[in-house]
Amino acid sequence: MHIGSGFLSPPVWGTMAAVSGAAVAGSLAVARRRLDERKVPLMGVMGAFVFAAQMVNFPVLAGTSGHLGGGFLLGVLLGAPMAVIVMASILVVQSLVFQDGGVEALGANIFVMGVIPCLLGAAVRRLWMRRTAPILVEVVTAVGGLIGVLAGATGVILMLAWSGSLPGTVTLTHALGVMNGVHLIIGIVEGLVSVAVIRFVLATRREAAFGAATLEAGEASR
Amino acid sequence: MTPYNRNTLIVGLAAALVIGAVVSYFASSHPDGLEKTQEDLGAAAPAHKGLVAPPVAFNEYSLKCLGEGFWGNAVAGVVGCLLVMGLLLGLGHLLRRWRHETTANGAS
Numbered sequence: 467m468h469i470g471s472g473f474l475s476p477p478v479w480g481t482m483a484a485v486s487g488a489a490v491a492g493s494l495a496v497a498r499r500r501l502d503e504r505k506v507p508l509m510g511v512m513g514a515f516v517f518a519a520q521m522v523n524f525p526v527l528a529g530t531s532g533h534l535g536g537g538f539l540l541g542v543l544l545g546a547p548m549a550v551i552v553m554a555s556i557l558v559v560q561s562l563v564f565q566d567g568g569v570e571a572l573g574a575n576i577f578v579m580g581v582i583p584c585l586l587g588a589a590v591r592r593l594w595m596r597r598t599a600p601i602l603v604e605v606v607t608a609v610g611g612l613i614g615v616l617a618g619a620t621g622v623i624l625m626l627a628w629s630g631s632l633p634g635t636v637t638l639t640h641a642l643g644v645m646n647g648v649h650l651i652i653g654i655v656e657g658l659v660s661v662a663v664i665r666f667v668l669a670t671r672r673e674a675a676f677g678a679a680t681l682e683a684g685e686a687s688r
Numbered sequence: 689m690t691p692y693n694r695n696t697l698i699v700g701l702a703a704a705l706v707i708g709a710v711v712s713y714f715a716s717s718h719p720d721g722l723e724k725t726q727e728d729l730g731a732a733a734p735a736h737k738g739l740v741a742p743p744v745a746f747n748e749y750s751l752k753c754l755g756e757g758f759w760g761n762a763v764a765g766v767v768g769c770l771l772v773m774g775l776l777l778g779l780g781h782l783l784r785r786w787r788h789e790t791t792a793n794g795a796s
Contacts, residue, residue: 472736494783518712530718531717
């Protein structure tokens with residue numbers, strides 16, 4: 467879903483750079499105060515993992531591919547501030563080193579693939595704090611992952627439209643329909659993979675992702 | 689670093705490297721969802737002047753001198769994973785130092 471170079475107008479990419487810049491700065495400020503130092507290795511590894519996963523494009527319909535976003539998954543595992551920092555780091559490396567996503571579109575890409583899904587993931591994070599996660603939690607999480615992708619896809623089309631990068635003959639409704647139609651399948655995969663990875667982390671390294679947060683909650687209730 | 693942290697690092701990084709260097713070689717090369725949408729809508733040509741990306745040794749996800757074969761992709765996957773992880777571990781280190789300095793000054 468990376469917006470390439472030359473598709474956003476300066477006012478649009480400038481605005482998104484400011485918005486995402488503020489989100490990243492805010493996340494760093496929160497991390498400075500609240501970062502659990504034991505979580506730093508998990509952040510680094512999850513960043514490498516999501517970067518790698520994003521390289522694996524899977525076929526969707528005829529002649530189209532999609533790949534994992536990962537922001538939603540990170541939101542659940544790390545909480546919003548850390549997840550935004552990890553996604554921003556991945557997108558910076560992709561943009562500056564691998565020409566994946568335009569340099570000027572970095573803020574826009576951080577917003578649609580970082581801020582939006584990270585916040586949604588963080589919203590369902592609480593549901594996973596309990597010892598056992600009922601099937602309903604998994605369903606809600608999978609749907610959340612899908613919504614994150616569709617919200618991002620919608621955001622991309624709106625930004626392209628405001629940048630004048632859609633032909634005059636194409637209506638906004640049509641563009642949104644085409645974009646969300648393709649991303650429906652990508653989003654379903656995103657949701658299912660997110661649940662699978664969360665289950666794996668819970669089974670093997672529960673304390674790495676949820677231990678500190680449970681401790682915070684425990685301290686708060688004391 | 690506790691053994692628990694070290695194991696998390698090693699196992700997770702190994703998985704990431706295998707996915708980024710090997711599995712990604714078998715990825716679909718079709719346009720992604722956004723590219724396909726832009727093609728279908730007749731909006732695939734950039735209309736604005738973007739910022740120029742810095743000169744690097746990579747042409748998208750392949751090392752220029754190795755081309756788009758298996759090894760060019762593998763080097764890109766390994767370098768990308770290590771860059772992201774290094775950036776995040778470095779940031780974590782800075783945040784920790786920043787906080788400790790603030791605490792030492794009695795500010796928090």
